[in-house]
Amino acid sequence: MREAAAALVDAVAEAARERVLSPKEYERALRDLGRMRGRPLYYPLLMGRGGRGARVQLADGSLKLDFIGGIGVYAFGHADRDLLETAAAAAAADEVFQGHLAPGPEALQLSKALLRHAGPHLRHVWLSVSGAMANENALKLIWQKKAPADRILAFEQGFAGRTSTLAEITDRPAYREGLPLRGNVDYVPFYDPQDPGSSERSLAVLDAHLARHPGRYAGMLFELVQGEGGVVTAPPPFFVALMERCREAGLAVWVDEVQTFARTGELFAFRHYGLEDYVDLVTCGKALQGSALLFSKPYNPKPGLVAGTYAGSTVGMAVGARIIERLESEGYLGPEGRVAVLERRIARRFEQLAKTLPRAVGPRSGIGAMHAFVPFDGRPEVVSALLRTCFEEGLLIFGAGQRPGKLRMLLPVNVTDAELEAGFTMLEKALRRVAEEHDLAC
Numbered sequence: 001m002r003e004a005a006a007a008l009v010d011a012v013a014e015a016a017r018e019r020v021l022s023p024k025e026y027e028r029a030l031r032d033l034g035r036m037r038g039r040p041l042y043y044p045l046l047m048g049r050g051g052r053g054a055r056v057q058l059a060d061g062s063l064k065l066d067f068i069g070g071i072g073v074y075a076f077g078h079a080d081r082d083l084l085e086t087a088a089a090a091a092a093a094d095e096v097f098q099g100h101l102a103p104g105p106e107a108l109q110l111s112k113a114l115l116r117h118a119g120p121h122l123r124h125v126w127l128s129v130s131g132a133m134a135n136e137n138a139l140k141l142i143w144q145k146k147a148p149a150d151r152i153l154a155f156e157q158g159f160a161g162r163t164s165t166l167a168e169i170t171d172r173p174a175y176r177e178g179l180p181l182r183g184n185v186d187y188v189p190f191y192d193p194q195d196p197g198s199s200e201r202s203l204a205v206l207d208a209h210l211a212r213h214p215g216r217y218a219g220m221l222f223e224l225v226q227g228e229g230g231v232v233t234a235p236p237p238f239f240v241a242l243m244e245r246c247r248e249a250g251l252a253v254w255v256d257e258v259q260t261f262a263r264t265g266e267l268f269a270f271r272h273y274g275l276e277d278y279v280d281l282v283t284c285g286k287a288l289q290g291s292a293l294l295f296s297k298p299y300n301p302k303p304g305l306v307a308g309t310y311a312g313s314t315v316g317m318a319v320g321a322r323i324i325e326r327l328e329s330e331g332y333l334g335p336e337g338r339v340a341v342l343e344r345r346i347a348r349r350f351e352q353l354a355k356t357l358p359r360a361v362g363p364r365s366g367i368g369a370m371h372a373f374v375p376f377d378g379r380p381e382v383v384s385a386l387l388r389t390c391f392e393e394g395l396l397i398f399g400a401g402q403r404p405g406k407l408r409m410l411l412p413v414n415v416t417d418a419e420l421e422a423g424f425t426m427l428e429k430a431l432r433r434v435a436e437e438h439d440l441a442c
């Protein structure tokens with residue numbers, strides 16, 4: 001069967017080689033897509049076929065180095081042979097999508113793979129398609145268990161998803177403009193490495209909320225590494241102190257690992273940080289090729305609360321399970337695993353870049369395969385100019401954080417030294433170009 005899948009992958013690649021768009025066709029395709037979406041794409045980027053690893057091929061035949069991976073989706077980069085063959089075999093199964101009424105073996109395989117990494121307390125898993133759906137399910141389980149408590153706590157600068165409820169939990173006013181709000185979300189400051197009293201300050205804010213609305217909080221959302229917020233994290237004692245207080249006050253501890261999943265050196269960041277004793281619910285997505293909510297026994301909801309047509313696509317679930325197997329069997333996980341080694345390689349490369357262009361490389365943060373830094377003074381127009389210039393130089397990255405803005409990388413876990421070197425060379429060129437264009441010292 002694997003041979004047949006391999007032959008199909010070859011045939012598709014062969015056919016795609018003949019389908020490269022001319023510059024005119026490419027421009028028209030981008031224009032059409034933009035018109036139909038109601039706004040242009042952020043980058044003039046339509047994927048084609050023929051990429052490999054960290055290199056993505058665009059539909060006009062050009063190649064870019066992809067250090068953002070569809071915002072964290074392509075864990076093993078593009079056109080990974082093993083994942084494509086897994087996908088081809090799964091695509092020939094009887095059903096394209098599977099639902100909660102009639103799941104198939106892929107749903108079973110994926111659920112088992114996730115629970116293998118979830119620690120002793122998280123016993124159940126509910127599959128879904130997007131990170132937002134997994135978070136919505138988490139919220140419903142929390143509300144039901146803690147009813148009539150109706151308030152939620154979340155970190156400042158956090159991101160939770162794009163539904164109307166999650167847009168309120170997300171701490172970005174522009175993302176909820178015009179939406180009717182419930183007014184039941186309160187925020188706690190995230191860890192500030194510049195402030196030695198950061199933990200005490202966050203605890204004090206948490207306590208003040210708990211005192212202002214006694215018995216009204218159902219849970220607190222922990223995004224352990226704030227991805228959209230600028231790839232910022234905190235030392236484990238910061239999370240432990242807040243989680244302990246939440247437990248004392250009877251709040252659910254809910255961890256959002258949609259962006260961190262498979263990127264921090266463990267499958268779940270909460271295990272990397274040793275927080276398994278505190279966590280009641282965890283959501284994941286992106287690199288999973290679908291999404292899931294894992295939860296402990298007491299949060300198992302009453303019948304009727306969660307359902308939904310789709311558990312996931314057969315291909316997404318098969319590939320998600322295979323990604324987990326590969327992370328395990330190819331040595332990516334653990335303190336000396338390949339993701340931890342990648343983190344050190346990237347840190348060294350950033351140090352080198354900061355020596356070459358000291359004024360262009362501001363504060364940097366990152367873990368495993370997710371990294372960000374403040375370029376120059378982090379002004380929004382400088383960040384946008386850099387993203388566009390990187391694109392022109394052949395490097396795909398994305399922004400994160402606000403005031404200061406950052407450049408963010410969500411790299412494939414198997415990025416090679418040569419790809420890393422090529423990407424940083426492009427980044428350096430882009431920094432120099434923007435410095436010149438904006439009259440910035442670098």
Ligand SMILES: Cc1ncc(COP(=O)(O)O)c(C=O)c1O
Binds near residue numbers: 161258
């Ligand atoms: C931390 C976090 N939570 C939730 C989401 C929402 O996931 P999705 O876009 O798949 O709905 C994202 C997406 O960026 C995220 O980064």
